[in-house]
Amino acid sequence: MRKPKRGKADAPAKEEDLSFGPGCFINRELSWVSFNERVLMQAMDTSWPLLERVKFLSIFYNNLDEFFMIRVSGLVRQLNEGVLDLPPDRMTPSQQLGALRERVVRLIERADRCFRDHLVPELEKAGISFIHPALVKEKQRSYMKRFFEREIFPILTPLAFDAGHPFPHISNLSLNLAVILRDQKRVERFARLKVPDTFPRLMPVPLEEEKPLKRMGLSEGGKRFIWFEELIRMNLESLFPGYRVEDSYLFRVTRDADIEIEEDEADDLLESIQEGVDQREFGSVVRLEIEERAPKRIRNMLAENLGILPHQVYPLTPPLGLSCLMELWRLKRQELKDRPFQAFIPKDLSSGRDLFRTVRSRDVMLFHPYDSFSPLVDFLRQAANDPSVLAIKQTLYRVGPNSPVVEALLEARQQDKQVSVLVELKARFDEENNIGWAKRLESEGVHVVYGVPGLKTHAKICLVVRREKGGIVRYVHLGTGNYNASTASVYSDLGLLTCDPEIGADASEFFNALTGYSKQDSYRKLITAPYAMRKKLLDLIDREVQNHLAGIGGAIIMKMNALVDRSCIEALYRASRKGVPVFLIVRGMCCLRPKVEGLSDRIEVVSIVGRFLEHARVFAFYNGGDPRVYLGSADLMPRNLDRRVELLFPLDDRRLRDAVMRFVLLPQMLDRRRAFCLNPDGTYSPPSSDGFDSQMWLIENRGLWHPKESR
Structure with missing residues (x-):
C-alpha cells in the first residue's frame, strides 16, 4: 500500500465553499474540553453508584493528562516554532492556549470541589476515608x-x-x-x-x-x-x-x-519506536x-x-x-458499583458450536458489550485448531495485556497455520505493549509487519482462509473496535462475521496491500482511507441531497467519536441548507455548529456519555427508502481520512441493517438520560434526570437483534 503524495490526500474532495467562514466552526481543542466536562458531570451525578462516580473523576484527570501531553504540547510547539497551522475556526495557537487555560482552570476547580465537597463525605459515609497525618x-x-x-x-x-x-x-x-x-x-x-x-x-x-x-x-x-x-x-x-x-x-x-x-x-521501525x-x-x-x-x-x-x-x-x-x-x-x-450483567451469547455462537457453519448460514453481527466478546475468541481458537484452515491474517492496534486474541494466533502458528499479523507500533501509549507482542509473535514464527510507512494502520480486520468441499472459503471479521477482550466489556462497538465472497476477496487484496507491494486503493465492497473514504462519504451525503430534491426522501444519521474534518462538515451544512434532516451522535469533539439559521437548521447533534464508552462508527443513509448502512474504524477527522489506514464496510444483509437502525441508532436518538445536546454556541445542554437511557435499555434487552433461533 503506497503512502499518498504530500498535499494530495489533504485536499478536500469538493472545492471549498468560501461562504463557510471561521464562525461556522467550533474549535477542536475547546470542543474536547467540553467533552471532558461531560465526563466530569458524571462524577457529580448522584444517580451513579458512588465508586462509579469516583471512576469518572479518575477518567477526567487521566483524559486531562493525555490532552496536555499531546494536544497542548502540539500547540506549544506551533507557538515556539512560529508555525501557523490554523484550524477552520482560524484561532491561532496563542489564542487557543489562552482560551484553554481559562477553561481548564475552571474545570479543575469544579473537579476539586466535586472530590472534596461531595465524593469524600460520601465515601466516609460508606466507610472509606482519607486520614490526615495529624489524626494518625x-x-x-x-x-x-x-x-x-x-x-x-x-x-x-x-x-x-x-x-x-x-x-x-x-x-x-x-x-x-x-x-x-x-x-x-x-x-x-x-x-x-x-x-x-x-x-x-x-x-x-x-x-x-x-x-x-x-x-x-x-x-x-x-x-x-x-x-x-x-x-x-x-x-x-x-x-x-x-x-x-x-x-x-x-x-x-x-x-x-x-x-x-x-x-x-x-532503519528499524521497532527500535525507533522503542x-x-x-x-x-x-x-x-x-x-x-x-x-x-x-x-x-x-x-x-x-x-x-x-x-x-x-x-x-x-x-x-x-x-x-x-x-x-x-x-x-x-x-x-x-454494592458501590454498577450492577453487573451477563453479556449475551447467541446459541449458535456458544462454546463448542461449529462457528464456521453458523457464519456460512448467515452474516453475524456482534454488539459489544451487550454481546460477549468470547464468540470472536472462540472463532479464532477454532480456526487455530481446524485442520481445514490454511491461513489467518489480522491487524492488531490495541490488544491489551494477557490477550486471548494473540494467544489464539500463537496457537494457530503452533498448529502450523500460516499466520500474518500487522502490529501497529504507533498506537499511542500502547507502543511498549505492542512491541512486546510483536517480539513474541515473531519469536514463534508468525510473520509480523509493522504497518505502512507514513501511515498508522487503524483498520480492524481478520481473515481466515479455509479449504472446504467446494473450494477455498474466506471468513472475515470486520469491526469498529480493537481486538481487546478487556475493553470489549466497557466499549460499545460493532463487529461483523461474514463469508461474503466479495468481502473475502477484498480482504485478501487488502492484506496484500498492507504486507507487500501493491498500489491497489479500490475494492469491490470495502472502502479504505486514505484513498477513497472521504470521497465515498461525500458522495453518499450528496446523493441524499439529490434524493431529497427529487422528492423521494433524504435523511442522514451518523454515529462517531469525533467530527472534525472540514470537507465533511461543509457537506453536511450543504445538505441541511437543501432541507435534508441530519442527526449526528458524536461522543467527543464536534466542530460543526448545529441549529444555526440558514446554515444547519436541519442538523441535530447529541453526545452520549454513560456507563459504556460509545466507540462504534455508523453511517446510515435513507437512500430513497432502501437504507444504506456502513460501519467502520474511522472517525471523520483529517488524521483518520488522510493519515491512517482505515476501513469502512457495508451491511448488505437487510436484517442486520434493520437491527443497527432499531437497536443502535434509534435508541440513542431517543436517549434523554445520557444524551447531551450541542447548542449553536458550542455549549451542551445537560440531559434530563429521568429520561430514557439507551444503554440501560440495551442491557435489559440484549440479544433482541439476533435471530430467534439464536436466542
Missing part, C-alpha cells in the same frame, strides 16, 4: 514508621540542588516533593524527592490491633487510607539528618509525549502542577529550571494526579 494515632504512627523504614526508605533518593548539584531531571507525570531545608547556620537548601510509583497512592492505615502494613497497600478490607506522599512527608527528617525540614511542597510535571518518527530515515517511547520522559515540559500554598519563589525557581512560562504553572489544592482514584474503584465493594 501514636500506635498506628509507630506501625507506619516501621513500614516506611523497612520498605520505602531504601528506595528513596533525595537530590540536592545547589551550585555543586545541577537541577535534577523531573520525569513525566511523576509526583515530587520540593523539600526546603535549613542547615545549622540557617542557610536554606533545596532538595527534590521523587515519590516512587512502585507503591499504590492510597496506603491503608492499620487499626491499633492490626499487624504492620504489608508490602502492597490496597487490600480487600482496606477502608482507611493515607496518601502515599503524606506517609513520606511524615518521615522526611530521617532522609536529611543534620538538617531541619522547613516545609515540603508537592509538584508534578507534564511533558510533551507525542512521538515523532521519521520512518523514511529509520527509542521514541523512552524519549517521552525527556520531552519538553508543558505543565507544572504545584501545591497552591507553595511560595512564589519556589514556583518561579521550578518554572525557570523547567523552562516554562508562568501561564504553564497550575497552582492546585493537593492531592495532585487524581487519576490514581481508580485504585478505589478496584476495591471489592460491589
Whole structure:
C-alpha cells in the first residue's frame, strides 16, 4: 500500500465553499474540553453508584493528562516554532492556549470541589476515608514508621540542588516533593524527592490491633487510607539528618509525549519506536502542577529550571494526579458499583458450536458489550485448531495485556497455520505493549509487519482462509473496535462475521496491500482511507441531497467519536441548507455548529456519555427508502481520512441493517438520560434526570437483534 503524495490526500474532495467562514466552526481543542466536562458531570451525578462516580473523576484527570501531553504540547510547539497551522475556526495557537487555560482552570476547580465537597463525605459515609497525618494515632504512627523504614526508605533518593548539584531531571507525570531545608547556620537548601510509583497512592492505615502494613497497600478490607506522599512527608527528617525540614511542597510535571518518527530515515521501525517511547520522559515540559500554598519563589525557581512560562504553572489544592482514584474503584465493594450483567451469547455462537457453519448460514453481527466478546475468541481458537484452515491474517492496534486474541494466533502458528499479523507500533501509549507482542509473535514464527510507512494502520480486520468441499472459503471479521477482550466489556462497538465472497476477496487484496507491494486503493465492497473514504462519504451525503430534491426522501444519521474534518462538515451544512434532516451522535469533539439559521437548521447533534464508552462508527443513509448502512474504524477527522489506514464496510444483509437502525441508532436518538445536546454556541445542554437511557435499555434487552433461533 503506497503512502499518498504530500498535499494530495489533504485536499478536500469538493472545492471549498468560501461562504463557510471561521464562525461556522467550533474549535477542536475547546470542543474536547467540553467533552471532558461531560465526563466530569458524571462524577457529580448522584444517580451513579458512588465508586462509579469516583471512576469518572479518575477518567477526567487521566483524559486531562493525555490532552496536555499531546494536544497542548502540539500547540506549544506551533507557538515556539512560529508555525501557523490554523484550524477552520482560524484561532491561532496563542489564542487557543489562552482560551484553554481559562477553561481548564475552571474545570479543575469544579473537579476539586466535586472530590472534596461531595465524593469524600460520601465515601466516609460508606466507610472509606482519607486520614490526615495529624489524626494518625501514636500506635498506628509507630506501625507506619516501621513500614516506611523497612520498605520505602531504601528506595528513596533525595537530590540536592545547589551550585555543586545541577537541577535534577523531573520525569513525566511523576509526583515530587520540593523539600526546603535549613542547615545549622540557617542557610536554606533545596532538595527534590521523587515519590516512587512502585507503591499504590492510597496506603491503608492499620487499626491499633492490626499487624504492620504489608508490602502492597490496597487490600480487600482496606477502608482507611493515607496518601502515599503524606506517609513520606511524615518521615522526611530521617532522609536529611543534620538538617531541619522547613516545609515540603508537592509538584508534578507534564511533558510533551507525542512521538515523532521519521520512518523514511529509520532503519528499524521497532527500535525507533522503542527509542521514541523512552524519549517521552525527556520531552519538553508543558505543565507544572504545584501545591497552591507553595511560595512564589519556589514556583518561579521550578518554572525557570523547567523552562516554562508562568501561564504553564497550575497552582492546585493537593492531592495532585487524581487519576490514581481508580485504585478505589478496584476495591471489592460491589454494592458501590454498577450492577453487573451477563453479556449475551447467541446459541449458535456458544462454546463448542461449529462457528464456521453458523457464519456460512448467515452474516453475524456482534454488539459489544451487550454481546460477549468470547464468540470472536472462540472463532479464532477454532480456526487455530481446524485442520481445514490454511491461513489467518489480522491487524492488531490495541490488544491489551494477557490477550486471548494473540494467544489464539500463537496457537494457530503452533498448529502450523500460516499466520500474518500487522502490529501497529504507533498506537499511542500502547507502543511498549505492542512491541512486546510483536517480539513474541515473531519469536514463534508468525510473520509480523509493522504497518505502512507514513501511515498508522487503524483498520480492524481478520481473515481466515479455509479449504472446504467446494473450494477455498474466506471468513472475515470486520469491526469498529480493537481486538481487546478487556475493553470489549466497557466499549460499545460493532463487529461483523461474514463469508461474503466479495468481502473475502477484498480482504485478501487488502492484506496484500498492507504486507507487500501493491498500489491497489479500490475494492469491490470495502472502502479504505486514505484513498477513497472521504470521497465515498461525500458522495453518499450528496446523493441524499439529490434524493431529497427529487422528492423521494433524504435523511442522514451518523454515529462517531469525533467530527472534525472540514470537507465533511461543509457537506453536511450543504445538505441541511437543501432541507435534508441530519442527526449526528458524536461522543467527543464536534466542530460543526448545529441549529444555526440558514446554515444547519436541519442538523441535530447529541453526545452520549454513560456507563459504556460509545466507540462504534455508523453511517446510515435513507437512500430513497432502501437504507444504506456502513460501519467502520474511522472517525471523520483529517488524521483518520488522510493519515491512517482505515476501513469502512457495508451491511448488505437487510436484517442486520434493520437491527443497527432499531437497536443502535434509534435508541440513542431517543436517549434523554445520557444524551447531551450541542447548542449553536458550542455549549451542551445537560440531559434530563429521568429520561430514557439507551444503554440501560440495551442491557435489559440484549440479544433482541439476533435471530430467534439464536436466542
